[in-house]
Amino acid sequence: MSDPLTPDRVASVLRAEGVRVVEVGNWRTHNRNSKGPWGPLNGSIVHHTVTRGTASTVAMVRDGHAALPGPLCHGMIAKDGRVHMVGWGRTNHAGGGDSKVLEQVIAESYGTRPTPPTRGNSNGVDGNARFYGWECENLGDGKDPWPKAQYDAIVRVQAALCRAHDWSAKSVIGHLEWSSDKVDPRGFTMAKLRADVAERLKHPASWNPGSDHEEDPMAGITKRDIFDAVWKTDAIGGPTDAADHSTNPTWQPQSILKDMQARIRSMDKRMAAQTAAITVLAGQVGTGADTQTVVSAVEAAIERAVIDVNINTGEA
Structure with a gap:
């Protein structure tokens, strides 16, 4: 368990990990803290947005919609790899989930994936209090591609949080691994994502794949x-x-x-x-x-x- 990072701290660790951070409006104080606790935190959840278009997606996850007020996550990871910070504190991203999954994440005790959840948004434990949340711009149909820049940013964001909290990659889960009524993210496996996060954590935050052997002449x-x-x-x-x-x-x-x-x-x-x-x-x-x-x-x-x-x- 960990206390949440401060806004300044999270912006710093993300940038140190090579993440291109976009600060949207009053994100540092934009939250749902009046509705319940935020922390101690146990991990980070990855989502997909079921949207197309970065500007409209940022607006949606920041402001919410008729059925659910925003913010709907802490940051939105766009197709181009930029991470738009839209809120900090309690956000409406995780909803209810399985308590057994929470226990496995806290202990980092599972194998390639947590036990499949049997509880969902309506009857599960409060995930908004326990997890960072990251929405990723994608239609979520299994066909919409995940550009390399976007996937790399997802890995870097999760690695930055794990590094800051001294967590392993097993503190990173997908929404579908938390709640029985969710399918996101769709288009890559969380086992693969965790493996890539674990690989990053073997290196300094400034590490770029391939830089151990030779400098990429096109870097930057x-x-x-x-x-x-x-x-x-x-x-x-x-x-x-x-x-x-x-x-x-x-x-x-x-x-x-x-x-x-x-x-x-x-x-x-x-x-x-x-x-x-x-x-x-x-x-x-x-x-x-x-x-x-x-x-x-x-x-x-x-x-x-x-x-x-x-x-x-x-x-x-």
Whole structure:
């Protein structure tokens, strides 16, 4: 049993574990403490939301819904791996559950999973007082994928709590392992999650898988970094260097690719037209100049120009 971490402490241990924390409004004091106790705590429960869309999901777990007031968890783990903190204290996430499961979690005495629960929300012991709760953005249909970033964040969150409380991974359970009338989380097994949490706990909080042997050259590099390095160059026309910004007003890479493809086709057409014109012209001059020599010279000059060109976005 442990006293709950303070808001400052939990934010600190999550970030130390490599979690990207988003603090939502007054999460530090947003709770249901007026309805019952919170603590001592015995573990952490993982849920899925049965929703799609991060912004709407954050709003739902923070404010609740007609049948259940919020907050509905302590943090919501989004598809991109960010953890949105929405409440701290007692929250409506666990409901009633099996007392035998609670005993096994406290003692960390079970094997790969606790004994299947026989009690549920209506007739079980109060889980809101005993567990941290983490909702994870997923439809919960067994088909909606769990992106690597999201799953990694789930592991890191649970490892951070276990590390802070000196718990083993067996203090982490799924809602379906707590309550007989729940099925979440669906799409991965809690045995696998606990194994991954246990592996993290063998390493420092700063550990990243693979970093024991060699440094990942892409570590810390975001899509924005790649975008800025590859696309925002002087060699590629964009909205900042053309009078007409209509070809790519929002700096989307796919728009740039389409624009470049159109320009290449246009240059191909111009080259063909120029070649034909020069052929006719050379024949009309009557000076005895070899037509193919003229054409080849012009083509070579154009090819050199294409290699060195800085594409003008003002050209069609």
